[in-house]
Amino acid sequence: MAAIALLATACSQSSGSGGGKNDTLVVFTGQAGDYQANFNPFSPTMVEGPGTIFESLFYFNQVRDEPAKPLLGTEYSWNEDGTELSITLREGVTWSDGEEFTADDVVFTLDMISRHKEMNGTGYKGEAEAVDDTHVKITFDEPSYMDGPQILGKIYIVPEHIWKDVEQPSKDTVRKPVGTGPYTLGDFKGQAFTLKANPDYWDGEPAVKQVRYVALSGNQAGADALAAGKIDWQTGPVPDIRNVEKNYPGYKAVTVPINQTALMTCANPELGCKGPQTDPAVRKAIYYAMDRTQLNSLAFQNTSSQISPGFALVESNKELVSAKLEESLAPMRADAARAERILKDAGYTKGPDGVYAKGGRKLSLTVRVVSGWTDYITAVDTLAEQLKKVGIKITPQQSSWNEWSEARGQGNYQLLIDSLYPGPSPDPFYTYSYFFGTETTAEVGEAANPNFSRYSNPKVDKALQELKKLAPEATAQRRKQYDVIQTEIERDMPYIPVLTGGTTSEYHASKFEGWPTEYNLYAVPAVWSRPDQAQIYKALKPAG
Template sequence: MSRDPNVKEDVVMMSRSPGARARAASALLAAAVVAAGCGPSDTSAGAEGSTLVTYSGQSGDYQINFNPFAPTSIGGGGTIFQPLFFYNVLRDAEPAPRLGTEFDWNEDGTQLSITLRDGVTWSDGEKFTADDVVFTLDMISKHKGMNNTGYAGRAEAVDDAHVVIRFDRPSFLDGPAVLGRTYIVPEHKWKDIADPAVAVVEDPVGTGPYLLEEFKPQAFTFKANPDYWGGEPAVKRVRSLSLSGNQAGIAALKAGQIDWQTGPVPEIEDIGKNYPGYQATITHANQIALVTCSSATLGCQGPQTDPAVRQAIYHAIDRTQTDALAFEDTGSDISPGFLLPSRDGDLISDRLRNRTAPMRPDLDTARQILESAGYAKGPDGVYAKDGVPVSLTLSVVAGWTDYITAVDTMSQQLQQAGIKVTPQQVSWNEFVDSRDRGAFQLIIDSLYQGPAPDPYYLYNYFFSTAQTAAVGAKPGPNVSRFSDPQVDQALDALKLLNPTDTAARQPHLDAIQTRIEQAMPYIPVLTQGTISVYHDAKFTGWPKDGDLYASPAVWAHPDATEVLLRLRPTGK
């Protein structure tokens, strides 16, 4: 469950104005960006004008891996490896053909027929065929770590241009994941990879509009694929930077050295004045949570394995203060049932204790929950049970300034409720490793949406037993190690229903929401206001309010590729 890397850094500085210190450092940091990210290929005005520089929030050196299925992947989904269709999760729209051109289900949802695009070749010159699609789907079936949706189909190549997938039971909900979020890989390159769920791919071969031109730990560059089936892109190069954190990103943005950035930006309310030539779009989809290693049965250790502790934390958080200090008031309400209030309001259960999480703390309720569960406050003001204090470590990636501010703010708030939380900054690689092994108590991360605007996918990713594993083994997205038979039964029932049958689905959505509000393996903080800033003066065609044809986030895949294909350099 990679948090979309809205990179971070120091504490309160980024939640307010940049301050004198940041302004004084701007010239130096911008120079560092040029040194790290720009090479000889940018010496001509023409190359400069068609090279787009992005910053996703990556802090620290890149570790090369263009495997779109690996948790350590740094890119390639959509740009190099393509799905069959593109689904826009921000609005209700027909899926757009990519490697596939048509698809249809049989009446009971047990057979999916797909027609593939003709005349497509892999970037090494080999022909793309239905065998590659079947190979990719079979590979996902065989490797649990790759199968984030519980895909259980049997794919067959009818001929080079047609694939049929058969299911033992109705599987309409598999469609968007199979069609829109499965990156097709070449059988002739991947068939000998022993563990494709984690394999390092250094020389990617794909069908997409871009090729890997150069990799360095500080930046990697994609170049336009001249043989792309859709025509060579107008944006000839895309350079992705790694910087020291948000302060460096803001300095580079102010200097005009970055064309597209997603992450916290100070003084965003007046973007045109503070960053001439730039505009911004804020979207609300990812849900910030304190992720707990929740299941003692599956090997988690620490006070957070007690639901009473998780519930107390939930009630003790001051979300209004956290939003103001860490997120410039760009966050929005979050439901403890993890439906998006703005998108899924009609589906939020009437059986929830809180339709949305309280924005102000309720310390009395937090204390009552702990004391009713047998905890007593010690002389140091921290609750304890059986001699074990409610003392927890909360990990955050170094450089993620808004999350660091949020963590520091919440740790002070929780102290008032007799809960000791110690923030710990770690590298991205350490964060991923400890998260996947279950070697953590609390981490701050975000729950992402699925391949279509349907809450089923988030529930299936993060709350399904099929998507988790015991501590020490690599899970799917359900890194909290949450496992509950009521939730599993409701998910199974939802999968059998046509997604258009809202009345039949609602009881199962109610069951999931109420159960996860009680268990709370992911403690809801806020729905994140994802800020994407783009160089409107240098490129045209950006997704904007009123025309969100794809997510405007740099790290959103395959959405970012849709953006790259729409952009046109202005020559400025």
């Protein structure tokens, strides 16, 4: 209740000036502990900004196969061999400080991330040129069709007139962000911060005048605040999640299977990873020791579904799950005998305490989890009991989101529970290039973004390069490369598949209208999914 009381001030400010209408949206992202101001859209520890403050050129819907939505860009096209991407920019756009947006800002942004590898989360390798104020041409050394949606939809354009003077752009926390987006930064405190509607936004000032982000103590505090009507949107578990409308009058819920829950491992000793998890046999034993049916029931209220060890989404990419995999789907029940056989074959012997060891070192691991994330906490606690049965000891290690995120980015962990997310379109290429490509990782102690496992495999890298050259319609050729990637990552398993997460959001339908539903998924309905959240903020209006 103390946590809910913290929201009183925010909610008392919710009435807009127009006839008392409520135009402040209060959201909870799952932030446990105070926010740390970081609005750098290229930082892995950023708290907000992509889509809301900083915009991409287009918006690509990850959950629907539909044309890209124009934002700062209005048109784009490829040349015949996929080596040149031409973009037309929107005219009349200004930065929130009043300066004019031009093609120079786009070129500057692309050049900047090219120079700073840790900012280049999409692996961009083009060369950009401003043809004039409203046209940009990007050239590539080889066909790069798959780079299109990433460049157009996942790179957030920043103002050259400000960022050219930033000495270390990858580390700057951008406490006073200037963008072209529908919102600007209002007040900021550790327990809450506010985004304010941009009155000069090129697409018109949003009807939701303020978005208030609040930090609570975890999922239970979020559920309590929801029950008290103190927050309007959260993405995460609540008790009895299938009966939200009954238990939380005025609210509704939507669930979308899009992110793939996994045990991340710092897997690569050549890049500085240390611990038993660097042994593929240990990772494979953990994979078979999981009882995923029990995990789904106890931790996720049966909202999750099966996952493929090749990490092609089972529901939306079923036809791309490789037939060359040992198993197309991860087993839902534990195979303890197989798990122990894998360990024994790799030279591990079980000690008198029931824990396997090798070379005098026990098979004992820590797994990082964010304090207050009750579903993940239950999952790792359950996993600890499951793995104990096969002689593997794991110790859950709770910390604030800030500490957890820092450890994930720097590689200072052994195991960590999180999700692998898709790219700007449903094609699994993007998940592979983000999380399994050498281009997006770094040595332990340096920021990886987002190949947090430090995985590096020449066969996977080569397949990713081949996929970039292929047009999306070259289905048969693309499948051959997916076969290579999926069989390699099934064997190496740097991310141990758990389940395909059922991402559930609870939203205040009686207060705001225009929410995405299972029948109208115009954006991913998750408050922490960027830039989808911005599309939703722009679509919402006070009910009535």
